[in-house]
Amino acid sequence: MSYKIPMGPYHPGLEEPYKLDMICEGETVKDAELHIGFNFRGIEHLAETRNYIQITALMERVCGICSFIHTLTLCQAMEPLAGLEAPPRAKYIRVIMAELERLHSHVLWAGIAAKLMGFKTMFMTCFELREKVMDILQAISGNRVNYSMNRPGGVNRDITDPGAILRMVEALEAEMAHTVIPIFTTSSTARSRCAGVGVLTTEKAVSCAVVGPVARASGIGQDLRRSAPYAAYAELDFDVPVQPAGDVKARLLVRALEIMESCKLIRQALEKLPPGEINTGDDKFKFSTGTSTSRVEAPRGEVMYSVSWKEGARNPARVHVRTPTFVNMPAIRWMVKGARLADTPLIQASIDPCYSCTDR
Amino acid sequence: MTPLESIPLKLGVSETWQFAGGVHWLNLGSVGVRALAAAMNEVRARFITITAYELPKDEGFRLEYHWDLNGNLLGFPFTITQKSIDSIFDICPAVDWIEREIHEEYSIDFAGRAYEPLLLKPGATLGVNLRELPTEVAK
Numbered sequence: 001m002s003y004k005i006p007m008g009p010y011h012p013g014l015e016e017p018y019k020l021d022m023i024c025e026g027e028t029v030k031d032a033e034l035h036i037g038f039n040f041r042g043i044e045h046l047a048e049t050r051n052y053i054q055i056t057a058l059m060e061r062v063c064g065i066c067s068f069i070h071t072l073t074l075c076q077a078m079e080p081l082a083g084l085e086a087p088p089r090a091k092y093i094r095v096i097m098a099e100l101e102r103l104h105s106h107v108l109w110a111g112i113a114a115k116l117m118g119f120k121t122m123f124m125t126c127f128e129l130r131e132k133v134m135d136i137l138q139a140i141s142g143n144r145v146n147y148s149m150n151r152p153g154g155v156n157r158d159i160t161d162p163g164a165i166l167r168m169v170e171a172l173e174a175e176m177a178h179t180v181i182p183i184f185t186t187s188s189t190a191r192s193r194c195a196g197v198g199v200l201t202t203e204k205a206v207s208c209a210v211v212g213p214v215a216r217a218s219g220i221g222q223d224l225r226r227s228a229p230y231a232a233y234a235e236l237d238f239d240v241p242v243q244p245a246g247d248v249k250a251r252l253l254v255r256a257l258e259i260m261e262s263c264k265l266i267r268q269a270l271e272k273l274p275p276g277e278i279n280t281g282d283d284k285f286k287f288s289t290g291t292s293t294s295r296v297e298a299p300r301g302e303v304m305y306s307v308s309w310k311e312g313a314r315n316p317a318r319v320h321v322r323t324p325t326f327v328n329m330p331a332i333r334w335m336v337k338g339a340r341l342a343d344t345p346l347i348q349a350s351i352d353p354c355y356s357c358t359d360r
Numbered sequence: 361m362t363p364l365e366s367i368p369l370k371l372g373v374s375e376t377w378q379f380a381g382g383v384h385w386l387n388l389g390s391v392g393v394r395a396l397a398a399a400m401n402e403v404r405a406r407f408i409t410i411t412a413y414e415l416p417k418d419e420g421f422r423l424e425y426h427w428d429l430n431g432n433l434l435g436f437p438f439t440i441t442q443k444s445i446d447s448i449f450d451i452c453p454a455v456d457w458i459e460r461e462i463h464e465e466y467s468i469d470f471a472g473r474a475y476e477p478l479l480l481k482p483g484a485t486l487g488v489n490l491r492e493l494p495t496e497v498a499k
Contacts, residue, residue, distance in 0.1 A: 033476075036478065036479065037477075037478060037479030040479045077382070080381065080382070081381075206404075206406075207452075207453050207454065208453060208454055209406050209407045209408070209452075209454035222406070222428075224431070227428075227430060227431030228431035228432070290380070290381055291380075291381050292381035292382055293381055293382040293383050293426075293433060293435075294382055295382075295433060302408070302428075304408060304409060304426070304433075306411050306424075308413070308493065310494040313494070317493050318411075318413055318493060320409070320411040320412075322408060322409040322458075326457060326458075327454060327457075329457075330454075330457055359479075
């Protein structure tokens with residue numbers, strides 16, 4: 001006999017509002033229904049009532065973790081409409097900020113995953129590491145969450161102390177290589193909670209069109225930084241980690257390896273950081289009529305913005321935002337089928353869902 | 361022939377790709393969205409999203425379907441005068457949530473599928489995001 005167990009909408013696994021109805025037989029999950037929209041904000045609609053300065057601040061608030069990515073994607077979409085191109089130094093600063101954001105997002109996720117595994121020592125270790133990244137982000141931008149770094153035509157703040165970033169990257173890399181990755185891959189706690197759990201096969205991953213680390217942990221080697229490079233990524237060398245197993249362990253490994261790749265990217269970007277202006281210096285823009293689209297590889301996967309503008313208008317005519325969790329979350333249904341009920345919080349957390357993005 | 365070049369042939373379309381605003385656009389004329397979705401599956405393109413626009417006056421809606429093919433962002437515009445278009449959910453399961461969201465925000469029916477509420481509560485009014493595009497942008 002099957003029965004339904006509602007999880008949520010109050011903090012079903014993560015401290016965010018969403019709901020999963022688990023249809024179980026005994027302790028085994030047979031199916032799941034997902035519900036979102038508990039905190040839907042109508043930001044796309046609101047964007048149509050904001051000018052290009054206000055909209056940048058507004059879109060930064062789509063997500064608290066990848067706020068930089070959202071303004072980067074928005075500005076990259078607005079720039080062709082305004083006839084702007086960010087200077088080379090700004091493009092490198094955008095790479096450095098985007099990778100710092102990926103570092104803090106992935107380390108935060110590793111901490112939360114450890115907590116859900118019942119591995120609280122590792123949770124504390126990861127959050128201590130994350131603080132180091134947050135300190136650097138604050139030193140660069142003055143803010144810990146909404147950085148106000150992007151603007152149409154470049155960035156607002158320069159990188160003045162590359163040495164501090166390098167020292168943080170070296171410390172983070174050492175801790176990841178010597179502590180976090182070995183423990184996550186060899187400890188019996190992590191192995192027993194993650195290996196073979198919450199499998200998303202490559203075939204299902206393709207049909208669900210999942211993105212980011214979720215896709216790469218199911219054997220799909222897609223990454224916009226490689227396939228459709230933006231900012232300065234085309235000038236930098238990095239690998240795209242791919243794991244074929246499709247389980248929670250694979251998603252954990254992909255993110256751990258991506259942390260190492262981000263460190264590599266930041267180091268290269270700092271070495272190659274060209275001199276010059278950080279923005280075009282314009283503060284009044286004239287938008288031409290049309291629609292422009294930009295895509296960026298956020299920590300959770302592809303973000304896409306389509307921006308439409310009418311020449312002479314103060315506000316955009318339409319802004320459409322496609323966030324990674326919006327496409328990754330439906331795949332949870334396939335991951336939890338056949339899983340033990342006790343594993344479902346970790347499985348849903350393994351996609352690193354963001355309901356702030358989803359309820360945009 | 362590249363996969364991108366093969367798409368118009370597969371669909372029997374004489375139009376060619378136009379690159380604008382970061383997107384490779386192809387106008388499909390009378391080809392329907394279900395034939396398009398089948399062709400996209402054939403070339404193993406990855407579905408991204410549908411962007412909906414309400415057109416001025418009584419011109420209806422424009423739905424822009426986006427897929428990724430090897431890093432190329434593809435766009436296929438469809439204009440609908442009635443508030444209905446075929447669903448592609450059975451061919452392309454990844455459209456599930458965006459079809460449901462557009463149904464709730466623009467009150468557009470994706471024919472051939474059932475809906476569960478996604479963002480709105482059951483019984484809530486559809487069409488919460490209706491806002492006409494200026495005529496110049498809609499062209």
